Amino acid sequence: xxxxxxxxxxxxxxxxxxxxxxxxxxxxxxxxxxxxxxxxxxxxxxxxxxxxxxxxxxxxxxxxxxxxxxxxxxxxxxxxxxxxxxxxxxxxxxxxxxxxxxxxxxxxxxxxxxxxxxxxxxxxxxxxxxxxxxxxxxxxxxxxxxxxxxxxxxxxxxxxxxxxxxxxxxxxxxxxxxxxxxxxxxxxxxxxxxxxxxxxxxxxxxxxxxxxxxxxxxxxxx
Amino acid sequence: xxxxxxxxxxxxxxxxxxxxxxxxxxxxxxxxxxxxxxxxxxxxxxxxxxxxxxxxxxxxxxxxxxxxxxxxxxxxxxxxxxxxxxxxxxxxxxxxxxxxxxxxxxxxxxxxxxxxxxxxxxxxxxxxxxxxxxxxxxxxxxxxxxxxxxxxxxxxxxxxxxxxxxxxxxxxxxxxxxxxxxxxxxxxxxxxxxxxxxxxxxxxxxxxxxxxxxxxxxxxxxxxxxxxxxxxxxxxxxxxxxxxxxxxxxxxxxxxxxxxxxxxxxxxxxxxxxxxxxxxxxxxxxxxxxxxxxxxxxxxxxxxxxxxxxxxxxxxxxxxxxxxxxxxxxxxxxxxxxxxxxxxxxxxxxxxxxxxxxxxxxxxxxxxxxxxxxxxxxxxxxxxxxxxxxxxxxxxxxxx
Numbered sequence: 001x002x003x004x005x006x007x008x009x010x011x012x013x014x015x016x017x018x019x020x021x022x023x024x025x026x027x028x029x030x031x032x033x034x035x036x037x038x039x040x041x042x043x044x045x046x047x048x049x050x051x052x053x054x055x056x057x058x059x060x061x062x063x064x065x066x067x068x069x070x071x072x073x074x075x076x077x078x079x080x081x082x083x084x085x086x087x088x089x090x091x092x093x094x095x096x097x098x099x100x101x102x103x104x105x106x107x108x109x110x111x112x113x114x115x116x117x118x119x120x121x122x123x124x125x126x127x128x129x130x131x132x133x134x135x136x137x138x139x140x141x142x143x144x145x146x147x148x149x150x151x152x153x154x155x156x157x158x159x160x161x162x163x164x165x166x167x168x169x170x171x172x173x174x175x176x177x178x179x180x181x182x183x184x185x186x187x188x189x190x191x192x193x194x195x196x197x198x199x200x201x202x203x204x205x206x207x208x209x210x211x212x213x214x215x216x217x218x219x220x221x222x
Numbered sequence: 223x224x225x226x227x228x229x230x231x232x233x234x235x236x237x238x239x240x241x242x243x244x245x246x247x248x249x250x251x252x253x254x255x256x257x258x259x260x261x262x263x264x265x266x267x268x269x270x271x272x273x274x275x276x277x278x279x280x281x282x283x284x285x286x287x288x289x290x291x292x293x294x295x296x297x298x299x300x301x302x303x304x305x306x307x308x309x310x311x312x313x314x315x316x317x318x319x320x321x322x323x324x325x326x327x328x329x330x331x332x333x334x335x336x337x338x339x340x341x342x343x344x345x346x347x348x349x350x351x352x353x354x355x356x357x358x359x360x361x362x363x364x365x366x367x368x369x370x371x372x373x374x375x376x377x378x379x380x381x382x383x384x385x386x387x388x389x390x391x392x393x394x395x396x397x398x399x400x401x402x403x404x405x406x407x408x409x410x411x412x413x414x415x416x417x418x419x420x421x422x423x424x425x426x427x428x429x430x431x432x433x434x435x436x437x438x439x440x441x442x443x444x445x446x447x448x449x450x451x452x453x454x455x456x457x458x459x460x461x462x463x464x465x466x467x468x469x470x471x472x473x474x475x476x477x478x479x480x481x482x483x484x485x486x487x488x489x490x491x492x493x494x495x496x497x498x499x500x501x502x503x504x505x506x507x508x509x510x511x512x513x514x515x516x517x518x519x520x521x522x523x524x525x526x527x528x529x530x531x532x533x534x535x536x537x538x539x540x541x542x543x544x545x546x547x548x549x550x551x552x553x554x555x556x557x558x559x560x561x562x563x564x565x566x567x568x569x570x571x572x573x574x575x576x577x578x579x580x581x582x583x584x585x586x587x588x589x590x591x592x593x594x595x596x597x598x599x600x601x602x603x604x605x606x607x608x609x610x611x612x613x614x615x616x617x618x619x620x621x622x
Contacts, residue, residue: 132554143558174556175552
C-alpha cells in the first residue's frame with residue numbers, strides 16, 4: 001500500500017492513437033505523473049526501459065505485435081513495472097491473452113476518468129483490477145464442470161478450478177460490486193477480497209484449462 | 223451463319239439475347255439452344271436445320287463445331303431462357319445426343335475412307351467417345367476438385383487412348399507410331415520446359431486473381447454492413463451534434479452493434495439468451511437515459527420461460543432508469559445447469575423496500591409476480607442512498 005502514499009504514481013501510456021493518449025492524460029490529470037507515452041511497440045519498449053514507470057497503460061491492439069509484444073519483451077527485465085491493459089476490444093481472447101502475458105488487469109477505453117484513476121492506483125499497489133466484464137470472462141472460462149485430469153502430472157489441478165469463495169467474489173465483481181462492498185457482504189476484509197482476486201488472476205495466467213488453451217492457441221501464445 | 227445484320231430496325235422492344243451457350247438445358251454443348259435463343263426460334267427448328275445441313279456433306283457438323291468453339295458460355299444468371307418440357311433427364315439427353323453425334327461423325331469419316339477396311343470403325347468410335355466425354359467435362363468450368371469429374375475425365379482419356387492404340391494396331395502402324403511417339407514426346411517435353419515459366423506465371427496470376435476476388439467480395443460485404451450501420455449513425459450524430467445525450471446514446475448503441483457483429487456473430491444471429499439480453503439492453507438504452515454494461519456467463523436457447531425472464535429483466539432495467547436517478551446500471555446474468563440468474567444493480571437513490579411508494583408497484587407486480595408464476599424468485603435489495611439490486615432467479619428444466 002506504500003506507493004500511492006509515498007509518491008505520485010508514475011504512469012507510461014502506450015497507445016497508437018494520439019487522441020486516446022491525450023484523453024488518458026487529461027483524465028488522469030495531476031493525480032498521477034504521466035512520464036511518457038509511445039505509439040508503437042519499439043517506442044514503448046525504449047521509453048519504458050528509459051523511464052521505468054510504476055504502471056504502464058497498455059493498448060492491446062497496436063501495429064507491430066500489439067501490447068502483448070511489449071509485455072513479453074519487458075516483463076522479465078523490469079519486474080517492478082505493473083501493467084494495466086487498456087483496450088477498445090471486448091473479445092474474450094484478447095482479454096485472456098493479455099492477462100496471460102502478465103497484465104494485472106484490464107479496462108476498456110470507455111472507462112470513466114475516476115474509475116481509470118482508481119484502477120491505476122490499485123495496480124500500482126500490486127492489486128489486480130477486475131472489471132465486471134473480465135470477471136464474467138473468468139467465470140465463463142472456469143465454468144462449472146471441472147476439466148479432464150491433465151496429462152502432465154506436474155500441473156497443479158487446483159489451477160483449473162475456482163474455489164467456492166473465489167467464484168462468489170467473481171460473481172459479485174461481475175454484478176458490479178466494489179471490493180469494499182464485496183467484503184462487507186461476505187463478512188471478510190477488503191484485503192481478503194483482494195487476495196482472492198489475485199489468486200484468480202494467477203490461476204488465469206497459469207491454468208491449462210481447455211478454453212484458455214484454445215484462446216491462447218488462436219492468438220499463437222503457445 | 224445467319225446473324226441478322228440486315229434485319230429491319232428493331233421492331234421488338236427487348237434487345238436480342240447475346241449469342242451464348244446456356245449452362246443448363248443443353249442437348250450437346252448448348253450451341254443449338256443458344257443460337258435458338260439468340261434468333262428467337264424454337265430450339266427444335268435450329269436442331270433440324272443443323273441435321274439437314276449435316277446431311278449436306280457434313281456442313282452442319284463443321285458449323286456446329288465452329289460455333290461450339292467460338293460461342294462463349296453464358297454468365298451465370300444471364301442464361302438464355304430454355305423451355306425444358308422434355309421428360310428425359312437432361313444429362314441423359316445430352317449423353318444420347320453425344321452418342322448420336324459421335325456415330326454420325328464416325329460413319330461420315332469411315333465413308334470418306336471407304337477404300338480401307340471397316341476395322342477402323344470401332345477404334346474411331348472409341349476415340350470419338352473418349353474425346354466427347356473429355357470435352358463435355360472440360361467445357362463448363364466445373365471444378366476439378368469434385369471427385370466424380372476427375373474419374374469421368376480419366377475414363378475419357380483411357381477411352382480415347384485405347385481407341386488410338388487400337389487404330390494404330392489395326393492399321394499396322396504401331397511400330398512406326400512408337401518412334402513417332404518418342405519424337406513427339408521429346409518435342410513436347412522440350413516445349414513444356416521452355417515455356418515452364420510462362421505456365422507458372424499463368425497459374426500464379428490465376429491464384430492471385432482468385433485471392434483478389436475473394437478479398438474484394440469480403441470488402442464489399444464489410445462495406446455494405448458499415449454503410450448500413452456505422453455510416454448511418456455517424457450521419458445521425460452529425461445532425462444531433464448539439465445534443466450530448468443523443469450523441470452518446472447513438473455512439474453507444476452503434477458501438478454495441480458493431481462489437482457484436484465483430485466478435486460475437488452467433489449472438490447476433492442465434493435465438494439465445496445472450497442475444498435476447500443484448501437486444502433488451504439495446505432497447506432500454508435507446509429509450510431511456512441509462513447505460514447498461516451487460517455481462518453474460520453461459521448461454522441457453524430461448525424458450526417461453528426465458529422470454530418471460532427477459533421481460534422481467536427489462537422491467538427491472540426500466541425501473542432503474544426511471545427511479546434510481548443513476549445514469550448507469552450493471553446487469554449480470556449467469557446460466558448454469560439448474561438455473562438462470564439475473565442481477566440488475568444501480569447505484570442510484572435507493573428506497574426502503576418496507577415502505578414501497580405507489581410508483582414502485584410496477585416493480586413488484588410485473589417483476590415479482592411474473593417470476594412467481596414461472597416458479598422462480600425475485601428479490602429486491604435496496605436502502606435509501608445505497609442503490610438497488612434486483613435479483614431474479616429461474617429454475618431451469620434440464621433437458622433429459
